[in-house]
Each structure stands twice: as structure tokens, then as C-alpha cells.
Amino acid sequence: MSLFRLYTRVLELLGKETRLAIILAVANLILAAAQFAEPVLFGRIVDVLSSTTAQSAWPLLGAWVAFGLFTMAAGAAVALHSDRLAHRQRQAVLSSYFEHILQLPLTFHTGTHSGRLMKVMVNGTDALWRLWLGFFREHFAAILSVIVLLPLSLVVNWRLAILLFLLCIVFTAITTFVVRKTYGMQSQVEEHYSDLSARASDAIGNIALVQSFVRVEAEVQGLRFLADNLLSAQMPVLSWWALVTIITKASTTLTVLAIFTLGIALHQQGLTSVGEIVMFVSFATILIQKLEQVVAFVNNLFMEAPKLQEFFKVLDQVPAVHDRADAIDVGRLAGLVEFHDVTFSYDGKRSAVADLSFSALPGQTIALVGPTGAGKSTAIALLHRAFDPQSGFIKIDGMDVRGLKLAALRRNIGVVFQEALLFNRSIADNLRVGRPDATEEDLRKAATRAQALEFIERAEHGFDTNVGERGRLLSGGERQRLSIARALLKDPPILILDEATSALDAVTEAKVNAALDEVMKGRTTFVIAHRLSTIRHATRILLFENGRVIESGTFDELVAKGGRFSELARAQFMLQGAQQPGTQKPESGAAAVQA
Numbered sequence: 001m002s003l004f005r006l007y008t009r010v011l012e013l014l015g016k017e018t019r020l021a022i023i024l025a026v027a028n029l030i031l032a033a034a035q036f037a038e039p040v041l042f043g044r045i046v047d048v049l050s051s052t053t054a055q056s057a058w059p060l061l062g063a064w065v066a067f068g069l070f071t072m073a074a075g076a077a078v079a080l081h082s083d084r085l086a087h088r089q090r091q092a093v094l095s096s097y098f099e100h101i102l103q104l105p106l107t108f109h110t111g112t113h114s115g116r117l118m119k120v121m122v123n124g125t126d127a128l129w130r131l132w133l134g135f136f137r138e139h140f141a142a143i144l145s146v147i148v149l150l151p152l153s154l155v156v157n158w159r160l161a162i163l164l165f166l167l168c169i170v171f172t173a174i175t176t177f178v179v180r181k182t183y184g185m186q187s188q189v190e191e192h193y194s195d196l197s198a199r200a201s202d203a204i205g206n207i208a209l210v211q212s213f214v215r216v217e218a219e220v221q222g223l224r225f226l227a228d229n230l231l232s233a234q235m236p237v238l239s240w241w242a243l244v245t246i247i248t249k250a251s252t253t254l255t256v257l258a259i260f261t262l263g264i265a266l267h268q269q270g271l272t273s274v275g276e277i278v279m280f281v282s283f284a285t286i287l288i289q290k291l292e293q294v295v296a297f298v299n300n301l302f303m304e305a306p307k308l309q310e311f312f313k314v315l316d317q318v319p320a321v322h323d324r325a326d327a328i329d330v331g332r333l334a335g336l337v338e339f340h341d342v343t344f345s346y347d348g349k350r351s352a353v354a355d356l357s358f359s360a361l362p363g364q365t366i367a368l369v370g371p372t373g374a375g376k377s378t379a380i381a382l383l384h385r386a387f388d389p390q391s392g393f394i395k396i397d398g399m400d401v402r403g404l405k406l407a408a409l410r411r412n413i414g415v416v417f418q419e420a421l422l423f424n425r426s427i428a429d430n431l432r433v434g435r436p437d438a439t440e441e442d443l444r445k446a447a448t449r450a451q452a453l454e455f456i457e458r459a460e461h462g463f464d465t466n467v468g469e470r471g472r473l474l475s476g477g478e479r480q481r482l483s484i485a486r487a488l489l490k491d492p493p494i495l496i497l498d499e500a501t502s503a504l505d506a507v508t509e510a511k512v513n514a515a516l517d518e519v520m521k522g523r524t525t526f527v528i529a530h531r532l533s534t535i536r537h538a539t540r541i542l543l544f545e546n547g548r549v550i551e552s553g554t555f556d557e558l559v560a561k562g563g564r565f566s567e568l569a570r571a572q573f574m575l576q577g578a579q580q581p582g583t584q585k586p587e588s589g590a591a592a593v594q595a
């Protein structure tokens with residue numbers, strides 16, 4: 001994206017404040033124009049004082065004072081409103097950026113570190129804020145002043161004006177050269193900044209790991225290494241811009257000296273008055289000041305550009321799925337789910353699921369089993385429209401899911417994640433994620449059914465106990481039961497259980513299983529499980545391999561069939577039987593396998 005395009009996007013983000021922004025910019029322009037009254041009056045006063053006529057300088061001085069007061073008062077008002085506007089709009093853009101990233105598909109988030117996203121959000125909006133402020137206060141007026149002043153200086157004295165034109169050419173040439181030279185470098189610097197943020201937040205997020213593996217030193221070293229890379233990328237850019245400052249300052253001084261020299265020579269030939277020289281020097285000073293502002297603006301924009309590029313890159317990411325214009329807002333669904341020849345590929349080459357067809361009647365439990373990478377999670381992701389299939393379709397209650405409003409669809413589907421995801425908020429707040437208007441009584445009921453009440457009541461502040469970042473202050477089983485209680489509160493007709501009981505000890509697993517039985521009642525449930533003991537009662541088991549269902553049937557049917565599933569079952573039950581005899585329930589299926 002060119003600097004110009006980038007800057008227009010920055011201004012476009014002013015959104016509904018655009019009108020006020022234009023008013024402020026124009027007000028600033030008028031203020032800038034009012035500044036010219038000063039050199040004109042100054043020159044006049046000098047001419048009046050040095051002339052032999054009896055004209056009084058007082059009225060001119062009075063006008064000067066009036067102008068001065070006006071520009072001061074108006075300037076303060078414009079600055080205040082610009083400041084307020086820029087702060088307001090920064091928060092507005094920050095909120096919409098936040099909303100935007102929350103809507104981006106999970107695949108985007110798995111590929112982008114949260115620390116980086118935070119940094120892009122904070123730095124990007126800061127950069128916007130600075131550029132907006134600059135726009136109202138200086139940039140717009142400065143650029144227009146230069147455009148107006150240059151031709152005007154020709155009218156005042158074309159001989160002296162040539163010097164100003166030369167100065168402009170020097171400024172433009174140097175700035176353009178250095179921008180070209182350092183543009184790529186500054187982008188790299190920004191990359192380093194992002195790496196640094198991602199690395200730091202990664203280490204802080206894994207603090208237990210860092211401390212237990214005595215990695216404090218190593219992590220700090222790692223960060224220092226990144227910081228060193230950053231500095232060595234930043235230094236040359238700073239040197240180049242220091243050079244710009246030196247050259248522009250030197251040319252400015254030279255220009256003013258040249259104006260004086262030429263002015264004196266012209267005066268000796270009677271081609272100009274002393275007042276005109278004074279006027280022109282003041283004039284040149286303003287022009288130079290504006291030119292310097294323009295260069296500073298280009299420099300600012302240049303330094304902010306990579307931050308803004310990153311910001312816009314995230315902003316330009318599109319959510320994988322949208323509401324169709326004619327999408328309908330359904331209420332509570334019954335939970336009849338049908339997959340028809342569903343095919344989906346992440347990369348457009350290899351299918352993650354292929355020709356998938358199955359159906360689940362309301363209240364049935366469908367288990368998805370198979371090796372890692374077989375396509376189970378993808379199939380479920382398609383159900384709640386994390387993605388849409390490339391071919392085939394999925395229907396709920398006879399309606400294509402793509403025809404439903406996304407929010408309505410997801411309200412009807414509850415998920416108990418493999419890793420119970422909890423906010424760093426109170427237990428009650430976490431449960432209310434399931435139903436924001438749940439009463440305390442509702443919370444207690446759900447907690448009871450999810451076998452969670454006992455530990456909640458034991459906690460120091462009961463339902464008001466904070467669970468810590470990602471629920472760190474609770475045990476795995478407790479987190480899991482909270483997430484089940486949350487799903488119970490949501491009370492969806494369709495439920496997804498993603499390996500909900502993995503990584504739990506036998507006693508906790510028994511509790512969580514009891515909670516799960518409770519939450520599954522009367523819902524169409526999809527269970528993704530590696531542990532076959534958890535899906536013994538499933539209405540139907542689908543065995544996935546390479547994105548396809550290779551066997552399907554009840555537990556007993558599949559075991560009796562003697563295919564791939566029975567091999568898996570035999571291997572798992574023999575292992576589990578040896579390790580955890582207590583967890584075995586002596587049921588027909590297991591008996592058949594063990595026999």
C-alpha cells in the first residue's frame with residue numbers, strides 16, 4: 001500500500017466524525033491564513049516608521065494585537081476539539097477492531113499470536129490517533145499553506161521567491177530519497193516489534209512452564225536477542241532521518257541568508273524597500289516552518305506506516321462465514337441434523353472431510369471416533385459453521401444451516417470443549433456466559449446437575465470466586481464441570497462434546513461423566529472421543545479415517561462386525577483394563593470385547 005493510499009485510509013477511519021473533522025481542518029486553515037496578516041502588518045509598520053510621512057503606526061499595531069488575540073483563542077478552541085475528537089474516534093476504532101478480531105475464524109487465531117494481535121490493536125489505534133491529531137492541527141493547513149504560499153511569494157517578489165522554490169525542491173528531493181531508502185527497513189523494525197510482543201506474552205502466558213523449567217534466564221535472553229535485532233534494524237533508519245533534519249535545517253539557514261544577501265543587493269539597486277525585505281523574511285520563515293511541518297508529517301506517516309499496514313491487514317481479514325442477506329432468525333430448533341455428501345478442504349487440495357453423509361434424530365447421540373487428523377473436528381466445525389463446505393450441505397430441522405442467522409444457529413448448539421475455556425472472572429460470570437439472565441437459583445440448579453455445587457460452595461467466595469486466567473485456580477475436573485454447567489444453562493437442543501473427559505483421573509472422570517449424562521439428556525449430542533469407554537451408549541458410532549466414515553453402527557454392532565473399530569476397542573479396553581480396572585463398567589459390549 002502506498003503512503004498516499006495508507007493516509008487516505010487513515011482519514012476514512014474517521015467514520016462518522018468526518019464532518020466535524022473537516023470543519024476543524026478548515027478552521028485550522030483559516031487560522032493558518034490569519035498568520036499572514038502578521039508579516040504584512042510588520043512590514044507596513046516598518047515602512048511607516050522609516051518613512052517621512054506623518055502616518056501613525058498605532059492603528060496598524062492595534063490590528064496586529066486583535067489578530068494575535070483572535071488566532072490564540074480560535075487556535076485553543078480548535079486544538080481542544082481536535083483532541084477530543086481524536087480520543088473519541090480512537091476508542092471507537094479500537095472497539096470495532098476488537099469486535100472484528102473476535103469474529104475472525106479460529107484458523108486465523110491459531111495462526112496469529114494473541115500478543116501480536118493486542119500489539120497491533122494498541123499500536124495501530126495509537127498511530128491513527130497521532131495522525132488524526134496531526135491532520136487537524138498541522139498537516140492539512142501546512143500542506144495547503146505551502147501550496148498557497150509559494151505562488152504568493154512570486155507575486156511579492158519573484159527574484160526572492162526563486163530562493164524559496166529552490167528550498168522546496170531540496171526538501172522534496174531529500175525526503176523522497178530517504179523515504180524510498182528506508183521504507184522497507186522500517187517495516188522490518190515493526191516486524192521485530194510484533195515478534196517481541198508475541199514472544200513476551202507467550203512467556204508470560206506460560207509462566208508456570210518458564211519457572212518450573214528454570215527458563216527465566218533463557219526467556220530473557222531470547223527477548224534481548226529480539227530487542228538487539230530490533231535496534232540494529234532501527235538504527236540505520238534513525239541515521240537517515242537525522243541526515244534529513246541536518247540537511248533541511250542547513251538549507252533553511254542558507255535560504256534565509258541568501259534572501260538577506262539578495263535583498264540587500266536589490267535594495268541598493270532600488271528594486272525593493274526595507275519593509276518588503278522584512279516582510280519577505282517573515283514570509284519565508286512561515287513558509288519554511290510549514291515546509292518543515294510537511295517533512296515532519298511525511299516522517300510521522302512513514303514511521304507509523306508499518307504499524308498501520310499491520311492494523312489494516314488484520315482489519316481486511318474477512319470472517320470465513322457471513323449471514324446471508326435472506327438468513328432467517330430461527331428460535332429453538334428440535335435438533336434433527338443431516339449431513340449430505342459434505343466435502344471440505346482447508347487448502348483446496350486435500351479434503352479434510354469427504355462425501356460425509358449421516359443423520360441424527362433429535363435426542364440421539366452420535367459418536368465420532370478415529371485417529372487424529374481423520375476429520376472429526378472438521379465435521380463438527382462445519383456443523384456450527386466455523387466454515388462452509390465446498391460441496392454438499394448440512395441441514396438442521398430440514399433447513400440448510402447457511403440459510404440461518406449465524407447467531408441463531410450457534411444459540412442452538414452448545415459446546416463442551418476439550419479444554420474447558422474460562423474467562424478470568426467469577427464463577428457466576430463464567431456460568432452466565434451460557435445464559436446472561438440466569439438467576440442465582442438457575443446457577444445453583446445447573447451447578448448441582450453438573451456435580452459442581454459442592455466445590456463451588458467450598459470455594460472462598462462461592463459463586464463470586466474468581467477462577468483465574470483460563471481458570472487456572474481450579475482443577476481440570478472442576479473446570480470441566482463448570483463448562484458443563486455453562487452448557488446446561490445455555491440449554492441448547494444440540495450439543496457437542498469434544499473429548500470432554502480426556503486427561504481426568506478415574507474418580508473425577510466418573511463425576512464428569514455423570515454431569516455429562518445429565519447435560520446430554522434430551523439433546524442431539526455429538527461426541528468426539530478417543531476413549532471408547534465414554535461412548536458405549538451412543539446411538540451410532542462413526543469411525544473416521546482420512547476424512548471419510550469407514551464404519552458406522554452401534555458399539556455392539558461394530559464390535560461384532562470385527563472390523564477396524566473392534567481392533568481399536570480391543571486394544572483400548574485391554575490397555576485400560578490393565579491400568580484402571582475400577583473404571584470398567586461390566587456391560588455387554590465390554591464383556592464381548594474382553595471375552
Ligand code: ADP
Nearest residue numbers: 107346347352371372373374375376377378379
Ligand atoms: P481430527 O479432529 O479427527 O483430529 P481434524 O478435523 O482436526 O481431525 O483434521 C482433519 C484434517 O484437516 C487433518 O489433515 C488436519 O491436518 C487438517 N486441518 C485441521 N485443521 C486445519 C486448519 N485449521 N488448517 C489447515 N488444515 C487443517
